[in-house]
Amino acid sequence: MSKIIAICGKICCGKSYYAKQIKEKENAVILSIDEATYDLIDNEQGELYDVFAERVNKYLMKKAVEIVKAGCNVILDWGFWTKAARQETTKYFNQFGIDVEWHYVDIEQSRWKQLIEERNAKIKNGNGGSDFYVDEGLLNKMLSKFEEPTREEMNVWIENKL
Numbered sequence: 001m002s003k004i005i006a007i008c009g010k011i012c013c014g015k016s017y018y019a020k021q022i023k024e025k026e027n028a029v030i031l032s033i034d035e036a037t038y039d040l041i042d043n044e045q046g047e048l049y050d051v052f053a054e055r056v057n058k059y060l061m062k063k064a065v066e067i068v069k070a071g072c073n074v075i076l077d078w079g080f081w082t083k084a085a086r087q088e089t090t091k092y093f094n095q096f097g098i099d100v101e102w103h104y105v106d107i108e109q110s111r112w113k114q115l116i117e118e119r120n121a122k123i124k125n126g127n128g129g130s131d132f133y134v135d136e137g138l139l140n141k142m143l144s145k146f147e148e149p150t151r152e153e154m155n156v157w158i159e160n161k162l
Contacts, residue, residue: 002068004093008080008149009105011142012116012134014160018105019077028073031060034132061092068098081146086153103156104149
C-alpha cells in the first residue's frame, strides 16, 4: 500500500533537498506548498501568504489522498512546524486508511544559519527558485511557531550534515 511521507523541519534545514533524495527510492511524488505558491503567483502574495498557504495546503492534502489511492507514495515537503499540525495531518490521512511516515530533518544551529545565508545570497543573485528570502521577521515568525518534535513522534530522524 502506498503511503504519505511527511517531512518536518525548520525553514531552510534541507527538507526539499532530502525530499529529492528519497523521491526515486520511494517511487514518490513531492508536493510542496512553497513550489505551488511560487508557480502560481511567484511568491507575491505578501500579507496574504498565510491565507494562501492554508488554501494550498488543503488542496495538496486532498490531491495527496488521490495520488496514494492511485498507488504512488507522496512526499509532503512543507515543514509541519507544530505538534498540532503533525497530529492533524496524521488524523486526516488515517481517516482514508493511509499511513503517514514522519521524517524529521534536524540541523545543527551554526549550519542552519549558514544555509540561511547561502539561500539569501542565491535569492539576491536571482538564483533562488521557489525559495523565500529569510529576513529577520520571517525567521522570528518561524522560531515563535516551531515546536521541535520528539523522537517518538518521528519514524525517521535525519541529521543534516551537508
